[in-house]
Amino acid sequence: MRLVVSEKNIAARRIAEILAVGKPKAEKVYTTPVYTFRRDGEDWVSIGLKGHIMEVDFPETFEDTELKKWNLGSLSTLVRAPVLKLPKERGIIQSLKSLAKKAEEVIIATDYDREGELIGSDARDIVVSVNPDVPVFRVRFSAITKGEIERAFAEQDVISEELAQAGETRQDIDLIWGAVVTRYLTLAHQTKTRRPFGDVLSAGRVQTPTLKLIIDREKEREAFDPEDYWVVKGAFEKDGDRIPASHATERFKSEEAAHAVIAALEGASEGTVTGVKRTKRTVKPPVPFNTTSLMAAAASEGFAPAKTMRLAESLYMSGYVSYPRVDNTVYPPSLDLVAILKTLDAVPAYHEHVQVILRKGALTPTRGPKETTDHPPIHPTGALDPESVDAQVYKLYNLIARRFMATLSDAAVIEGTRADFDVTGQPFYARGDVVVKAGFRAVYHYGLKKDEVLPPLAEGERVAFLGAEMEAKQTQPSARYSQGKLIQEMEKLGLGTKATRHDIIQGLYDRRYVHDDPIEPTCKGRTVIEALTTYADRITSPDMTSELEAEMDAIANARASRETVVGHSRELLAGVMDKLVPIAEEVGELLKSATDEDAKVGVCPKSGHDLLIKFSPKTRSSFVGCSGYPECDVTYPLPKNAKYAALAELCPVCGTPQVKVLQFKKKPRVMCLSPICPTKKGPEILIRAAGCPTGDGGDLRVAYSAVGNRYVRCTNYENCKTSYPLPQSGDIETTDDTCECGAPIVIVHTKKGPWRICIDPACPLKSAATKGAKKGKGKPAAKAGTKKKTSTKRTGGKKA
DNA sequence: GCAAGGTC
Numbered sequence: 001m002r003l004v005v006s007e008k009n010i011a012a013r014r015i016a017e018i019l020a021v022g023k024p025k026a027e028k029v030y031t032t033p034v035y036t037f038r039r040d041g042e043d044w045v046s047i048g049l050k051g052h053i054m055e056v057d058f059p060e061t062f063e064d065t066e067l068k069k070w071n072l073g074s075l076s077t078l079v080r081a082p083v084l085k086l087p088k089e090r091g092i093i094q095s096l097k098s099l100a101k102k103a104e105e106v107i108i109a110t111d112y113d114r115e116g117e118l119i120g121s122d123a124r125d126i127v128v129s130v131n132p133d134v135p136v137f138r139v140r141f142s143a144i145t146k147g148e149i150e151r152a153f154a155e156q157d158v159i160s161e162e163l164a165q166a167g168e169t170r171q172d173i174d175l176i177w178g179a180v181v182t183r184y185l186t187l188a189h190q191t192k193t194r195r196p197f198g199d200v201l202s203a204g205r206v207q208t209p210t211l212k213l214i215i216d217r218e219k220e221r222e223a224f225d226p227e228d229y230w231v232v233k234g235a236f237e238k239d240g241d242r243i244p245a246s247h248a249t250e251r252f253k254s255e256e257a258a259h260a261v262i263a264a265l266e267g268a269s270e271g272t273v274t275g276v277k278r279t280k281r282t283v284k285p286p287v288p289f290n291t292t293s294l295m296a297a298a299a300s301e302g303f304a305p306a307k308t309m310r311l312a313e314s315l316y317m318s319g320y321v322s323y324p325r326v327d328n329t330v331y332p333p334s335l336d337l338v339a340i341l342k343t344l345d346a347v348p349a350y351h352e353h354v355q356v357i358l359r360k361g362a363l364t365p366t367r368g369p370k371e372t373t374d375h376p377p378i379h380p381t382g383a384l385d386p387e388s389v390d391a392q393v394y395k396l397y398n399l400i401a402r403r404f405m406a407t408l409s410d411a412a413v414i415e416g417t418r419a420d421f422d423v424t425g426q427p428f429y430a431r432g433d434v435v436v437k438a439g440f441r442a443v444y445h446y447g448l449k450k451d452e453v454l455p456p457l458a459e460g461e462r463v464a465f466l467g468a469e470m471e472a473k474q475t476q477p478s479a480r481y482s483q484g485k486l487i488q489e490m491e492k493l494g495l496g497t498k499a500t501r502h503d504i505i506q507g508l509y510d511r512r513y514v515h516d517d518p519i520e521p522t523c524k525g526r527t528v529i530e531a532l533t534t535y536a537d538r539i540t541s542p543d544m545t546s547e548l549e550a551e552m553d554a555i556a557n558a559r560a561s562r563e564t565v566v567g568h569s570r571e572l573l574a575g576v577m578d579k580l581v582p583i584a585e586e587v588g589e590l591l592k593s594a595t596d597e598d599a600k601v602g603v604c605p606k607s608g609h610d611l612l613i614k615f616s617p618k619t620r621s622s623f624v625g626c627s628g629y630p631e632c633d634v635t636y637p638l639p640k641n642a643k644y645a646a647l648a649e650l651c652p653v654c655g656t657p658q659v660k661v662l663q664f665k666k667k668p669r670v671m672c673l674s675p676i677c678p679t680k681k682g683p684e685i686l687i688r689a690a691g692c693p694t695g696d697g698g699d700l701r702v703a704y705s706a707v708g709n710r711y712v713r714c715t716n717y718e719n720c721k722t723s724y725p726l727p728q729s730g731d732i733e734t735t736d737d738t739c740e741c742g743a744p745i746v747i748v749h750t751k752k753g754p755w756r757i758c759i760d761p762a763c764p765l766k767s768a769a770t771k772g773a774k775k776g777k778g779k780p781a782a783k784a785g786t787k788k789k790t791s792t793k794r795t796g797g798k799k800a
Numbered sequence: 801g802c803a804a805g806g807t808c
Contacts, residue, residue, distance in 0.1 A: 007807080051806025055805095058802095116806090119805095170804080171803090174805080175802080175804085176803090181802085181803095182801090200802070206803080207803080313807090325806095500806085504804085
């Protein structure tokens with residue numbers, strides 16, 4: 001039996017389909033899918049790996065002894081620690097071994113690149129470990145097409161040990177630098193926080209220079225010196241259509257100059273059209289999607305790159321789009337574009353567009369700048385019913401399908417109009433765009449501005465002038481990176497790969513180095529970069545990657561060895577650590593104040609200290625606490641399972657600090673920290689003025705907890721902890737009545753009628769009241785508040 | 801408890 005080993009399942013299947021005489025049979029070895037077939041009178045098996053099946057790590061003995069617990073003192077040892085290769089995909093390895101035992105020949109058909117050579121070399125080592133004498137060949141092909149595959153299998157080669165070594169060098173250096181610097185930052189921070197397992201502060205060859213890009217942009221923005229300018233905007237009207245216009249002087253450098261224009265226009269009610277210019281322009285259809293351009297386009301539709309890839313992966317796995325990890329932007333000739341169009345025809349929303357394209361006859365798809373032959377550009381492969389899937393999944397599919405149709409469509413022709421006006425000697429102009437020929441824009445509406453239509457205007461015509469206003473503006477610094485832009489910048493600098501960039505960015509968010517989109521660094525992120533640029537400049541620069549690339553080329557060409565390159569890298573790192581370790585205290589201090597700064601959400605209204613987002617291990621939840629604790633005991637509740645961001649603005653209604661709450665699958669919202677703020681869910685209800693039993697004059701009001709449950713709380717809540725539970729359903733009516741226990745009585749109107757309750761659950765008269773007085777007077781309320789779950793039931797059942 | 805690179 002001949003065994004073909006490729007990098008992934010889809011490649012294994014396609015290779016089997018090409019090589020097979022007849023149709024290959026899909027089977028499983030343990031849980032791994034394989035494809036068996038006949039060729040040249042022999043049995044063949046094709047198996048796909050899952051990328052790397054081995055991973056590097058430090059030896060366990062090392063971890064067990066001195067390095068198991070991270071500590072600063074052992075970092076210099078870790079710099080020179082051996083690096084082992086350990087199994088990562090045990091299931092695949094087991095299946096591979098099982099097949100290898102029976103193989104008479106093994107053909108390594110992993111991707112034709114450095115990582116592919118390494119993956120293939122690892123697979124070869126596993127094969128040989130169970131079948132030492134089996135011949136192992138390597139085939140190299142740059143497209144999984146009949147011609148390429150047949151050619152490659154006819155020219156069997158061997159694994160390039162040098163290229164595989166180059167890959168291993170990358171693995172070693174990434175692990176050693178990543179682990180050592182990460183442990184250093186984490187431990188330095190911990191010396192000051194005294195939390196044994198606090199946050200990990202990571203660093204790496206790709207993530208750290210990427211973070212630095214964000215920080216550099218932020219610093220550039222901070223150093224930016226904005227200039228004031230003024231603009232004058234006016235409006236005309238014709239036949240009821242409003243025509244917004246700008247003064248021909250786009251920017252007035254002084255306020256006086258703009259004022260002068262406004263003054264000159266005083267009283268004017270008419271203007272003259274001094275000219276109308278029309279220009280036609282054609283807009284070419286977009287080029288086919290590769291991974292990077294898909295992520296960029298989806299980012300403008302609100303998808304984070306990591307999310308785009310997750311959704312694209314699931315669409316690919318269910319057969320609706322092609323392989324999503326590609327560089328290629330040119331459809332290969334072998335791709336049957338017409339067949340794909342016919343498939344899309346089944347989607348009602350696409351039918352008309354498909355017909356328009358098919359009627360054109362010969363198809364001339366657009367071509368992007370990158371032409372590789374590993375996979376075709378990302379395109380639809382099936383018709384997806386919008387009703388059958390999650391809206392987000394369909395949104396991405398729709399983008400991919402429409403993009404595909406757009407690449408086969410005609411250019412759009414846009415007619416631009418510029419109309420010039422004169423009002424008492426002041427020149428204005430207005431612009432409009434009209435689509436003359438929709439072309440691809442009929443099917444692909446993404447990333448386009450809305451047309452501004454101008455009514456027909458003729459030179460010399462007089463139109464109504466509606467007036468003008470001036471507006472003060474400032475020049476703006478370069479914008480922060482969006483996730484899509486950052487991906488593109490990383491690609492330009494050679495940071496990461498198409499398959500990892502989105503994960504790298506997501507990692508920066510997960511580590512709380514950055515937040516929001518457009519991306520803004522946190523103090524933590526800034527401080528990590530600050531600390532590293534001083535003494536570990538190498539890991540903060542994209543140069544580390546480009547130099548590593550050059551060294552790996554040298555290894556691949558046998559001009560250098562893995563040992564010397566890794567050894568040299570270790571020495572560089574040792575030098576860095578010699579400088580960093582002695583200043584761990586200072587670095588830790590910087591990191592501590594940075595993480596404290598990030599936790600700030602405002603100023604305590606009681607003591608004036610900072611309010612910090614804290615975590616309570618006891619309740620396993622976050623809350624806002626005063627940094628003046630224990631002297632100041634101000635706390636606020638926070639919703640669970642959420643992330644929080646500080647906001648500078650105080651609550652416009654009650655003046656309490658606010659936070660931004662980000663919850664999974666929910667829109668970010670601004671939340672006032674005050675539990676009795678009227679901005680909270682539900683109406684503001686005063687239960688009793690100056691009625692707090694502590695006698696400090698606080699009002700009792702209905703409040704809403706972080707998760708939206710209502711209860712009664714004292715308005716002096718910063719000092720007074722008085723609170724009473726309330727049933728969660730029914731309208732609350734206040735009364736002037738006071739229970740014999742001294743607490744106010746309220747009436748709760750439920751669907752089944754009103755009932756009076758004493759709001760104190762500890763009311764000593766509760767049981768008596770329930771027994772003696774009308775049914776459902778007090779007790780249900782008490783239960784309702786203290787035990788949420790039973791409350792609704794009990795109130796429902798017990799109502800009078 | 802570390803990285804970056806594959807792929808699911």
